[in-house]
Amino acid sequence: MTQPTETNRALITKAFEGLRHGDPSQFMPLFDEDIEWRVMGSSAWSKHAKGLAAVERDLVGPLFARFAGPYLNIPELILADGDHVVVLAKGDAQTVEGNRYDNDYCFVFRMADGKIVEVREYMDTVLADKALGRGD
Template sequence: MDTTDDSRALVQRIHSELDKGNGQFFIDSLADDASWTLEGSTPWSRTYAGKAAIREELIKPLFAQFAGPYVSKTERIIAEGDRVVVLFSGDVPTRAGKRYNNRYCYIYRIEGGKVKELTEYFDTALVQQALEAPPAPGHLHAHAG
């Protein structure tokens, strides 16, 4: 079982790197069978199951809409056992000329030194206003939600 300190240290490093504009450590920290659930009823909201689906169906189409580097700012990290909660904000212009400046609450579950589950709460109205809907998931990828 991951200790609170280990879980907090991993997530602190993830968000420290994200705040510098480096998302690679986040990707590297995902378990192969990780799941990422975006809450709400937006076209993006569902559970992305597996590292490949997270990369191909969420991160790639999302970042394709950004016109510049995504800037995040971590505000608070709260850890208990294998769960770590992060409050942070992000800001980026989109290729469509809109500003995507969202605020997030991420709830991580760490297992074996990797991110096993991530649940994301965010401003869903902003997503609807600033982002285009993602492409429909490929027929090879089953998904929940």
């Protein structure tokens, strides 16, 4: 494997080890100022946010406001190839209403200079709408 591949894999692995325990402190600093995050699908939670401020305002903030406690994201598989790292993961959270939100995810990260510059997030969007609400 090439050095960028292993470096990128190590950064994402460390970030997800924190998320496994509800600690985003290794994940959030990886976001590039110009990050683009796409939540794929056609639900209320499907979005395309450009820039760190938009990701925090339109994705991270509203999502974490729906949780009663820590949000865990447990990696099941991490694959890396050059600038790309793919993570299969399982969410573990409870909503403020007491409902379970345990979604399955596939994240495709594109890295540049040790930062996440692009994310494509695939998940069960019907489950997201059902457990988290449609944002109405």
